[in-house]
Amino acid sequence: MGDMNTKQDVERGEVNAQEEIVEPLIQGQKYLPDEGGSGSEDRMDQSSKKHPWMVYLSTFVAVCGSYEFGCCAGYSSPTQTAITEDLGLSLAEYSVFGSLLTFGAMIGAITSGPIADLIGRKGAMRVSSAFCVAGWLSIYFAKGALALDIGRLATGYGMGVFSYVVPVFIAEIAPKNLRGALTTLNQLMICTAVSVSFIIGTVLTWRVLALTGLVPCAIVLFGLFLIPESPRWLAKKGRVKEFEAALQRLRGQDADISLEAAEIQDYIETLQRLPKAKILDLFQRRYLPSVIIGVGLMFFQQFGGINGICFYTSNIFESAGFSSSIGTIIYAILQVIVTAIGAALIDKAGRKPLLLASASGLVVSCLLSGLSFYFKSHELALEAAPVLAVTGILLYIGSFSIGMGAVPWVVMSEIFPINIKGVAGSLSTLMNWFGAWAISYTFNYLMSWSSYGTFIIYAVINALAIVFVIKVVPETKGRTLEQIQAAINT
Numbered sequence: 001m002g003d004m005n006t007k008q009d010v011e012r013g014e015v016n017a018q019e020e021i022v023e024p025l026i027q028g029q030k031y032l033p034d035e036g037g038s039g040s041e042d043r044m045d046q047s048s049k050k051h052p053w054m055v056y057l058s059t060f061v062a063v064c065g066s067y068e069f070g071c072c073a074g075y076s077s078p079t080q081t082a083i084t085e086d087l088g089l090s091l092a093e094y095s096v097f098g099s100l101l102t103f104g105a106m107i108g109a110i111t112s113g114p115i116a117d118l119i120g121r122k123g124a125m126r127v128s129s130a131f132c133v134a135g136w137l138s139i140y141f142a143k144g145a146l147a148l149d150i151g152r153l154a155t156g157y158g159m160g161v162f163s164y165v166v167p168v169f170i171a172e173i174a175p176k177n178l179r180g181a182l183t184t185l186n187q188l189m190i191c192t193a194v195s196v197s198f199i200i201g202t203v204l205t206w207r208v209l210a211l212t213g214l215v216p217c218a219i220v221l222f223g224l225f226l227i228p229e230s231p232r233w234l235a236k237k238g239r240v241k242e243f244e245a246a247l248q249r250l251r252g253q254d255a256d257i258s259l260e261a262a263e264i265q266d267y268i269e270t271l272q273r274l275p276k277a278k279i280l281d282l283f284q285r286r287y288l289p290s291v292i293i294g295v296g297l298m299f300f301q302q303f304g305g306i307n308g309i310c311f312y313t314s315n316i317f318e319s320a321g322f323s324s325s326i327g328t329i330i331y332a333i334l335q336v337i338v339t340a341i342g343a344a345l346i347d348k349a350g351r352k353p354l355l356l357a358s359a360s361g362l363v364v365s366c367l368l369s370g371l372s373f374y375f376k377s378h379e380l381a382l383e384a385a386p387v388l389a390v391t392g393i394l395l396y397i398g399s400f401s402i403g404m405g406a407v408p409w410v411v412m413s414e415i416f417p418i419n420i421k422g423v424a425g426s427l428s429t430l431m432n433w434f435g436a437w438a439i440s441y442t443f444n445y446l447m448s449w450s451s452y453g454t455f456i457i458y459a460v461i462n463a464l465a466i467v468f469v470i471k472v473v474p475e476t477k478g479r480t481l482e483q484i485q486a487a488i489n490t
Contacts, residue, residue, distance in 0.1 A: 054227070054250050055174055059182045061223030062169050063189040065125055065162040068132055068216040070193020072101060072159040078201025079209060083148070086206070093145045100149055101156040102437045108160020109429035113422030115161065121169040121230045124161055129217040132158035136213040155213070163409075164429040168421065171413035172230040173250050176480050180346035180410055187406035188339045195332035202325075231261075232481070235268045236418050260480075267482040271419040282424055290415040290488050293473055294428040297355075297408035300465035302435025304362055305458035306400055308443030309369075309393065316369075316389050327390075331397055338401035350477040351407050355469045358403025362462040365399055368392035370455030377451060392455075404465070408432075414476045417485045 076098045084094050108128070116124040135154030142148040167186045174182045193216075201209050228246035235243040243264075247257050282291045317327030342354060369392030375385040416424040446454040476484045 052175065052178065052250075052252070054252075055178065055182070057223075058173050058227040058250070059170050059185060061220060061227050062125065062166045063185045064216040064219040064223065065128060065166045066186045066189035067193040068129070068213065068220070069159045069162045069166075070190040071197055071213040071216060072132065072135075072155045073190070074194035074197030074201070075155075075209065075213070076101070078198055079206040082206045087142065087144060087148070089145055089148075097145070097148050097152050099437075099440075100152040101159065102433060102440070104153040104156020104158075105160035105163065106430060106433045106437070108157040108162075109164060109433050110426055112161040112164035112429060113424070113426035116165050116168065116233075116425075117422035120233050121165055121172070122224050122227075124165040125169070125220055125224060128158040128161035128165065129220045130158075131155070131161070133214060133217050136210045136217075139210040140207050151210075160429065160433060163432070164425050167409045167413040168425060169230055171410070171481065172232045173228075175251070176478060177347060179414070180351065180477055181343050183410040183413055184339070184343035184346050184406045186409055187401075188336065188343055191332075191335045191339050191401070191405075195329075195336055198328065198332055232264055232268070232418055235264050236272070240265075263480060263482050267486070268418060271417050274419060279423055279427070282420060282427065286489050287417075287420055287424070289472075290417070290420075290485070291424055291427070293415055293488070294408075294412045294424060295431050296468055296472065297411055298428050298432040299435060300359070300461065300468060301404050301408045302432055302439055304359075304400075304404065304462045304465060305366065305439060305443075305455075306405075307436050307439040308446075308454070308458075309396055313393060316393050322390065331394070334394060335397050335401050335405075338398045339406060342402045342406055345402075346407065346410065347477055350475050351411055352469060352473060352475050354403035355407050355473065356403075356466060358399050358405075358407070359462050359465040359469060361395060361399025361402070362404065363459050363466070365392045365396035366455045366459035366462060368395065370452040370459065373451035373455065411473065411476060414481055414484050415474075415488055417489055 080094060080098075083089060083097070084091070089097070108131075112124065115127060119127070131154045135151040135156075135158065138147050138151030138154060140151075142151060167183050170183045170186065171179055197209065197212075200212070204212070228249045229242070231243050231247040231250065234246055244257070244261055247261055247264075248255070251257050251260070281287065313331055314324035314328055318324045346354060368388050372385045372388035372392060375381045375388070412425065412428045443454070446457070474484070474488060479487075
């Protein structure tokens with residue numbers, strides 16, 4: 001992100017903050033729906049519903065990046081035995097190989113926002129795909145631990161960039177009536193790819209499985225030639241003709257884009273007069289609400305225990321007398337189906353109801369799992385304990401998939417004004433990957449301390465998430481990005 005020129009700029013920005021940020025609200029009044037609806041709003045709705053095939057194509061290309069993310073995440077589980085045997089790796093060496101993905105993703109998260117701001121959303125997807133291709137080839141040709149680790153780090157970096165840029169790109173191109181559902185496809189494709197990798201990993205060799213990771217990259221790299229850049233990024237860069245052409249392609253050649261274009265331009269022109277954002281600027285009063293929402297949702301998504309519970313699933317199924325492979329496949333299929341249901345509901349039910357239903361289910365499922373471990377450790381109700389454990393885990397993944405899995409990414413892509421989106425989005429994505437690493441790292445230590453205590457801790461965190469969603473998170477369905485951001489950041 002660019003630096004601010006002088007202290008006076010900062011002071012001027014502070015003093016004029018309220019006046020300047022009010023302006024889009026005043027200008028935007030003619031686009032905001034009134035109680036009974038307005039002609040302007042109807043025209044915007046009609047233009048957003050005409051010929052959305054380019055929006056669908058653009059979303060398909062972008063979510064191939066999400067599928068690539070899932071390929072990276074799902075690779076290490078089915079290949080562990082084969083890689084360690086073929087290359088003679090120790091358990092410690094393979095653990096390094098597995099954990100480098102998260103480390104690479106954290107670096108990707110830190111750099112994703114600035115890259116997407118500098119070279120565009122499409123440019124960031126190209127960079128991400130290039131890293132993934134290089135990483136998979138390094139893994140495919142690996143003769144020892146070093147090439148494997150370099151490949152894993154590269155795919156992790158690509159995955160970290162994709163995790164930010166895909167939901168942001170989709171949110172910026174989609175009309176408001178489709179935005180929630182299309183952005184949720186990001187999470188659906190990740191779940192699907194992890195499940196597919198797990199299933200085909202049982203029949204393919206680890207080198208061939210690495211090559212399958214090249215397919216989504218190829219689709220992204222080719223598809224990017226067919227789709228427009230994000231109109232909001234083009235407007236921010238002052239490329240007005242390209243902005244209007246991109247918006248027209250997305251809404252259809254006969255659609256009236258004048259109102260939507262004017263609203264985007266008005267809002268961006270106002271934001272451009274504010275000082276350029278650096279990391280410390282996120283903690284200014286005008287930006288703090290959106291930063292708290294974005295980072296807070298990512299915190300609760302990860303610290304509610306999802307990565308630890310994924311890690312422990314096969315053990316729980318085994319302890320309940322299930323086949324761990326059948327149990328994990330049931331888990332994977334359930335995750336995909338429930339995420340798809342969430343995608344269908346998000347623009348009808350709204351973001352908050354899904355988050356609240358999800359967090360409530362997570363509390364109940366953690367308590368069930370904790371109870372089963374309590375019974376087991378105290379040798380009580382030994383027949384009921386495994387059933388409670390399996391019920392708890394399946395309820396957990398169902399509850400997570402309906403809301404907390406996808407919705408934080410949707411909201412993150414909607415709430416940040418475009419002048420802080422790069423820095424704020426990177427911070428939110430970094431919190432997500434840090435949480436993923438922290439929970440994976442601490443889970444075994446916590447379980448050895450107290451198995452039921454671990455799930456009680458997760459239940460408390462998920463209960464706090466309910467309070468956070470009720471008190472802090474706004475409903476964003478059915479509103480343009482400009483309306484959402486002007487309402488939050490005032």
